[in-house]
Amino acid sequence: xxxxxxxxxxxxxxLVHADSNPTDGYAPTLKNEIDTSAYDWNALDxxxxxxxxxxxxxxxxxxxxxxxxxxxxxxxxxxxxEANIRAIRIGAVGTINFERPWVYLIxxxxxxxxxxxxxxxxxxxxxxxxLVGIPLWGDYARIQIGKxxxxxxxxxxxxxxxxxxxxxPMHLDTLLPSRNIGIGFSDMILDKRLHYRIGIYNDWxxxxxxxISQANQQYIGRLTAVAYEDKKATRLLHLGVGYRYDDIRxxxxxxxxxxxxxxxxPWLNTGEFEAQSSDTYNLEFSYMDGPLWLSAEYTSxxxxxxxxxxxTFNGYHVGANYFITGEHRGYNYRLGQVRRVTPLLxxxxxxxxxxxxxxxxxxxxxxxxxxxxxxxxxxxxxxxWHPIRDIQLQAQYSRANLHNANMQPSSSTxxxxxxxxxxxxxxxxx
Numbered sequence: 001x002x003x004x005x006x007x008x009x010x011x012x013x014x015l016v017h018a019d020s021n022p023t024d025g026y027a028p029t030l031k032n033e034i035d036t037s038a039y040d041w042n043a044l045d046x047x048x049x050x051x052x053x054x055x056x057x058x059x060x061x062x063x064x065x066x067x068x069x070x071x072x073x074x075x076x077x078x079x080x081x082e083a084n085i086r087a088i089r090i091g092a093v094g095t096i097n098f099e100r101p102w103v104y105l106i107x108x109x110x111x112x113x114x115x116x117x118x119x120x121x122x123x124x125x126x127x128x129x130x131l132v133g134i135p136l137w138g139d140y141a142r143i144q145i146g147k148x149x150x151x152x153x154x155x156x157x158x159x160x161x162x163x164x165x166x167x168x169p170m171h172l173d174t175l176l177p178s179r180n181i182g183i184g185f186s187d188m189i190l191d192k193r194l195h196y197r198i199g200i201y202n203d204w205x206x207x208x209x210x211x212i213s214q215a216n217q218q219y220i221g222r223l224t225a226v227a228y229e230d231k232k233a234t235r236l237l238h239l240g241v242g243y244r245y246d247d248i249r250x251x252x253x254x255x256x257x258x259x260x261x262x263x264x265x266p267w268l269n270t271g272e273f274e275a276q277s278s279d280t281y282n283l284e285f286s287y288m289d290g291p292l293w294l295s296a297e298y299t300s301x302x303x304x305x306x307x308x309x310x311x312t313f314n315g316y317h318v319g320a321n322y323f324i325t326g327e328h329r330g331y332n333y334r335l336g337q338v339r340r341v342t343p344l345l346x347x348x349x350x351x352x353x354x355x356x357x358x359x360x361x362x363x364x365x366x367x368x369x370x371x372x373x374x375x376x377x378x379x380x381x382x383x384x385w386h387p388i389r390d391i392q393l394q395a396q397y398s399r400a401n402l403h404n405a406n407m408q409p410s411s412s413t414x415x416x417x418x419x420x421x422x423x424x425x426x427x428x429x430x
Contacts, residue, residue: 042429044094051094054107055429058086058160062261062422069416073267073402077418080263086424087160089128096132103133103142128179140188140334144199147181151197151222152242153282154337155297155317162340164295164319165380166396166422167260169362171299171315174257174268175280176244180218181205188333193226195336210250219245224284224336233290234328240284240336248275253303255313257364259400260378261420267402268366270313270373275305286338288331291323293338311369319360321384327354346388353387358396375403382422392426 044051061083066076091107107129131146149157156172167173184199204215224240253275256266280301287294300314323341330339345351360380366373382396400418 046097048097049094050097050101051092053429054089054091054093056087056089056160056426058424058426060084060086060166060262060422060424062263062420064261064264064421065419067417070402070418073416074265074418077264080261084263086262091129100135102135105129105131105148136185136187138187140186140192142186144184144186145182147179148184149179150177150201150218150220150244151184151186151199152176152220152244152280153222153297153299154224154238154240154284154286155295157335158337161392161426161428162338164293164321165260165358165360165382165398166394166424167262169297169315169317169360170257170260170268170364170376170378171317171362172297174255174315174364174366175299175301175313176282182218192333193229194223195225195333196223197221197336214249216250217247219247222282222336226331226333235289236287236331238284238286238288238331238336238338240282242280242282242284244278244280244282246278246280248277251275253278253305255366255373257366257374257376259376259402259418259420260362260380260398261422267400268364268374268376270366270371273305273371274307275303277304278302279304288329288338290328291326293321293329295319295321295338305369308371309369311371313366313368313371313373315362315364317360317362319358321356321358323354323356325352325355327356340389341386342389343386346386348388353385356384356386358382358384377401390428390430392424392428394422394424394426396420396422396424398422 042053063081064077088110089107090110091105093105095101095103109126109128127147129147131144131148133142133144135142153172153176155168156176156178180201181203182199182201184197186195186197188195198221201218201220202212202215204210204212207215220243222240222242224238226236227239228237229235251274252272254272255270257268258264258266278301280299283298285296296316296318298316300312302310302312304310325344327341327344329341332339341354343351343354347353361377363377365375367375378398378400380396380398382394385393398420400420402416402418403414
């Protein structure tokens with residue numbers, strides 16, 4: 001609770017002390033460190049401290065249509081046909097202006113919608129990020145300490161407003177937990193074409209009953225490359241590879257998967273099973289050519305569990321986005337990920353804003369060894385409207401094809417279809 005009071009204070013402080021012309025003061029360094037725009041009304045710019053208030057609220061509406069087999073598999077989903085608050089988040093990002101500035105990020109969720117990050121957690125207040133980045137040698141070498149996103153997968157590291165469709169691909173949510181406490185190191189080499197980040201993570205501080213030697217420990221690394229770039233033509237090819245080793249000191253694992261609809265309970269479920277360790281591999285591909293963005297990722301987790309014949313679970317997605325109004329997304333070399341879009345002509349300038357079409361196919365398989373967690377594929381088609389940079393509206397249709405005999409053994413068939421219509425409004429302060 002004290003953390004939330006601190007965040008609220010920082011937020012109000014930035015509004016009171018916003019610099020109307022920060023470019024006359026101390027040059028902001030955030031833009032090169034974190035994906036933000038130049039300082040604005042919600043910023044504090046002083047000799048010793050730069051701070052920028054962050055905020056987001058997202059409201060979703062959904063409508064699900066089921067065939068009879070779907071109802072026999074997962075029950076009647078009509079209770080989910082409603083509007084809900086998807087996320088309320090506030091925070092602050094900035095620099096502590098030593099001779100070489102340190103970067104910090106504090107962010108929290110103010111409602112119970114935290115399952116996005118840690119399955120099964122329903123706290124009303126959740127600390128999402130609390131980290132500091134300290135410069136080392138050269139222009140880009142940094143060490144990060146605190147609670148942060150794990151350095152693996154572009155799709156897992158991008159925020160809610162960056163996704164190609166309304167929710168992350170199910171294989172990333174299932175196999176790659178988002179945040180953890182630890183220490184990481186990152187750098188860029190070869191004229192910013194190669195970026196790498198490695199870290200060691202252990203969330204024992206958030207598990208009151210466990211010591212650091214009893215809580216699971218992860219060793220995670222990610223390497224990304226700008227394999228091809230033509231800045232004049234706004235073309236760029238991004239390739240990446242990630243690895244995660246999990247020392248499962250707590251003795252068990254449990255994987256669940258939702259149908260890329262945040263409010264629905266999991267449809268794929270391995271149940272809790274004994275395990276000693278796991279190895280996860282992730283491959284990334286992104287290609288941007290003007291208004292076109294093509295993206296794909298593959299994730300595979302091999303579990304050391306002799307009791308269950310050492311299962312391997314895997315999933316992937318392929319997607320495409322296209323701006324019919326001609327915009328193109330930028331690229332954050334420092335983080336190795338695609339940036340948000342700024343409309344060429346927003347509605348505030350008497351334009352139509354940016355209009356983006358999206359399509360994605362994703363797949364998740366939790367059947368392996370003696371584990372029968374189920375299998376599912378999802379096809380999604382949507383439209384995203386950015387009337388101005390800080391407002392985003394989305395509409396999406398998707399079909400989830402579920403192959404899962406263990407949810408209803410008496411069912412005569414193991415395949416069902418569910419159609420999902422989703423709407424979203426996002427308002428931002430950054």
